[in-house]
Ligand code: PLP
């Protein structure tokens with residue numbers, strides 16, 4: 541860190557920690573005692589504050605609400621057995637944050653502000669980081685436009701905020717997924733590579749329809765022909781086909797996942813050939829039929845490594861092997877957990893220690 545950020549801290553008068561049930565956490569429902577807030581005006585970031593978590597007053601005319609000038613990030617903090625707290629690869633999220641900002645005509649946030657806001661907030665609320673297997677503190681940085689003005693133009697003022705809250709596993713079971721051949725998440729020239737709020741709102745109807753059909757997730761395909769696999773819900777889709785790790789190459793329509801990069805790095809180190817390219821639905825279905833598709837999962841911060849149990853396509857359901865028997869994703873989960881919870885050496889420098 542080059543400079544220390546001047547953050548005004550106002551602590552809560554009454555912590556909610558005691559009344560929080562850490563054994564029954566539902567993703568996104570529980571928030572820690574504090575949150576971070578900063579304002580952008582007159583071409584600069586200012587008013588760096590940590591305040592008690594709670595409601596904020598806003599004009600009903602802000603363009604974030606009307607035109608979707610809003611985006612977010614997602615990352616996690618982990619508690620080690622010795623009490624240390626680390627955040628996983630925040631520098632990667634800081635870079636992606638600014639890619640999203642650029643796509644939505646929103647201001648860049650210096651990487652030091654991103655990392656330091658998170659580090660200071662998580663350190664203050666470190667008692668909220670669960671010390672339990674498969675549990676962590678979810679970190680949600682986000683930015684939105686605040687000009688009280690209905691013109692369809694980029695706002696001049698913005699807020700950057702960070703919310704944090706303890707979470708358990710996002711998916712509690714092996715996933716039954718469907719290959720989506722009608723709806724689209726992102727198109728070439730669109731903003732699929734950004735974590736724009738609107739991408740997620742647009743995915744809700746297809747997600748709900750898939751759930752009504754009994755599926756846990758859907759696999760997005762390309763907008764033009766629906767012949768190529770893109771992503772899996774809010775995670776990158778990864779497959780072990782014929783001994784090779786294959787996943788969609790990053791482009792306009794694909795979010796460049798931090799977990800995706802982590803998995804690719806580990807796979808290469810383990811000597812597994814990795815192919816980042818266009819992945820056709822046909823080869824995945826063929827692999828599922830022939831047994832050459834030995835592993836399939838969604839990789840993401842919330843999802844972690846979410847195993848796919850079956851893939852449905854055009855009314856046919858193809859079943860994969862029992863996830864417990866899958867060598868690759870089991871090793872991945874073990875290694876990722878080991879690094880994140882500080883049980884195996886972090887040789888890549890992925891853990892950013894916020895509390896010693
Ligand atoms: N793809 C989408 C659309 C997502 O929302 C996410 C979740 O953040 C990912 C992929 C995985 O990215 P990461 O591993 O950085 O969480």
Ligand code: COI
Nearest residue numbers: 614615774840841842843
């Ligand atoms: C994340 O993994 O952080 C995500 O963004 C998924 C989220 C939309 C629940």
